[in-house]
Amino acid sequence: MTRSFLTKVQRRAFGGVSALMLAATAMPAVAEADLAAAQAIIDAHKSLPTFQAPGKPFDARACMADKKILSIPASSSIPFAAGIGVGMEATAKEIGFELRVWQNQGQPTQWVQGVEYAIANGYDAVDVMAGIDPNTLAPQLKAARDAGLKVYATHHRDVADDTVDQNTDVSLPLDYSGVGEIIAAWIVAETKGNANVLVVGTDDVPPSQPYWKSFQAKLSDLCPDCKATYYNVPLADWATKIQTVTQSALLQDPSINYLFPIYDSMSQFMLPAKAITGRRDLPIASFNGTPFILDMIRNGDVTMDVGESLGWIARSAIDAYMRDLCDIGDTPDTLYVPFYIFDAANAETAGIPAELDKGYGDAHVPGYRALWGLE
Template sequence: MRKFAVGSVAVFGSLLVALAGSQAKAATPDLAQAQAVINAHSQIPDFVPPGPPFDARKCMAGKSLLSIPTSSSIPFVDGIENSMGSVAKQVGFKFQQWKNQGQPTQWVQGMAFGIDNKFTGIDLMGGIIPNALAPQVAAANKAGVKVFATHYSDTTQPADPAVAVTLRIPFHEVGEIIADWITLKTGGHANVLIVGSSDILPSKPYADMLGATLDKVCGPGCKHRYVTVTVPTWSTKIQTTVQGALIADPTINYIVPLYDSMSQFVIPALTLTGHRKNVKIATFNGTPFIIDMVRRGDVEMDIGESLGWIARSILDGEMRNMCGLPSIGETLYVPLYIFDKDNAKDAGIPADFDRGYGDKHVAGYAKLWGMQ
């Protein structure tokens, strides 16, 4: 949930706030700059080993990993978990997902399960802020269980010193790419509604960069504002909130759900307000059913991050730590790739979690781990 991170114990009600804009806007849209950024993320990504090779099967023999996602009900997050399970099986170590519906009490129960069952490591994946489980993290450390925090924060945000490994995603770069896309598509005349979740840690740097890039690149002909809906209320609050925004300002021409699974609740609002054809959706994560929406024309673009690539990058960092190998940094190695109407079919029909990005990462990680 640079897939996509989701969830924390902080809870904010739905509210509409203005994004702080840059004091110095571009006099005219910088379409050349925007095009250069889009071109850079429209190429099938290559694989570059993130660190030195190691024998994963040998060093992970007898070890185990419990992964606690922010919420198993979010398709993107659950897709990463399923992919991690498949890859762990190939490597040959025990992996278990702690299924939950995003409730902090369920995360606490998962931590207790991991400690009591003496897992080698516990992964807090997709948005759980370690500090929200500080007593449980401390208990795991005392019991000799390593705790990892992955895909939960932006690379501009500090790592949590209580966990063994933090693996972050540059969400702010996603904001820049989406803003450049909208600048190109509108020719510098965008009115953007950004739909985020303030209880997701990287939402602020992500949305701030999106707004700042619109100010800088799109120029004075562009407007943007931000509405926040907490993760547990996506299914009940996104549609009504978007409807209200469209009724209040019918000149909105782009909606950016920061996390693409939100799009399923945005589309009914467009239909009911009569804006289905004139308001476009640009988003991020690459969840398969949203890529299907891109192929059908319901969503204009989705910046994808291969769930199989995310899973392998997470496991690479965690296995190195559990095997006592040197750290290779605190950033997930996951390229960002744009899906639109021209290439969405490459992800499969229906779309698959790991298609459309090429397969260089599959062979790349297998070779890196000594498995071929």
């Protein structure tokens, strides 16, 4: 009797252990995040950028005498785009030629008016920059080229985008894909491999999708169990819709633990949503290095921004324009702008308040001056 009872107990125990073993075998394994690889990407962008000449030296003042360029940003209301324009105007003044930034509020009809103005007023070149797809202005840009103007497109696509920019003489894309990888690494490291990210993009700006997909791919690579959800808010609707999109997403999914507006000027519209939902401590990581966002890092409202010196962008773009206008040769086919991570540890280096071209060191200023024969 006793032996029979013990045998039943043993069988039950063994059966229980077997069931547990089978359950454990059936459960999906939790993939471990590669925090070391994430940190290596971060470390590579924590050192101040150095300058490397993008081409041969030339006499910029001589070649640009009496030349005029009109630059049309995607929207003058976006501080990032406006900052590039300020940098371009200052650089042109330093060299000694006229560059005018066409003020607009992001409406395609206003871009058209800018191109028509350049044609009618004797400009040598027109530039569409910081998010305008030149193919959306194909008839106007063709008219500009037919009238003898050079046409440039800058900071508008990802380097991996093989779209052909029709009716442009020089196209200068940026490595948005590389930025996506940096931010993915940052969020994985910050969350220790436990990220649920709300991503807000804007699909009417051409690099947005390659940039987002690069982020998504690197996030999955570094942290297979991390999650990211993408919402599209058109450029013209940032001020009216980013807050409501963010607020709704946070209420629907309280487990979201990181915000990633893909362009940093979007961050300002997320702050009210954080406050309303009681998530003021929710971190934000983004890209551009817009000065007022660097102030937000210093004040604790934003956690990290991958910066690109707006002054460096301006000099890089103008360097390429001049090489083309003056037939110097070796005109770059990408925008030469290093990326640099700003966080609470170094945000003050950008100034208090942050300035257009501060915090990145000054290697590009004497570098370009020497390249252009201004020293």
